[in-house]
């Protein structure tokens with residue numbers, strides 16, 4: 001059972017605290033906002049509902065996308081809860097700015113990695129699982145080709161499958 005938003009809309013808030021210091025507030029927000037827009041072809045509404053002080057990764061009734069600086073293994077994480085019938089309750093996306101700082105120090109295109117991670121996590125927030133196809137945004141493999149940054153036709157197809165039922 002895939003988690004899904006029964007009214008076909010994912011309404012998210014943003015907390016800018018802890019974003020990478022090498023991006024302005026606007027630049028950091030733009031990465032997140034664009035990643036949400038990149039799923040538009042799925043047919044679900046991803047609506048930005050404003051800034052919040054609430055932390056990402058805490059179940060508090062609000063879908064929060066934001067940053068933390070204490071990442072260890074992952075560059076990003078989606079925390080979600082659903083009812084037994086698959087209806088989503090909450091999905092928060094945490095981006096670990098300290099991990100992207102490390103990428104940057106290693107000479108990796110951290111901005112691109114951030115874009116890809118944000119898109120991948122929005123996919124989870126919409127209910128998508130991992131894909132075994134390396135060209136998919138939902139792949140867990142490290143996607144080295146910049147042109148693979150966007151959701152693939154396969155990703156969008158998987159997303160559409162979840163939302164093929166009419167909204168409640």
Ligand SMILES: [Zn+2]
Pocket residue numbers: 120124130140
């Ligand atoms: Zn994942």
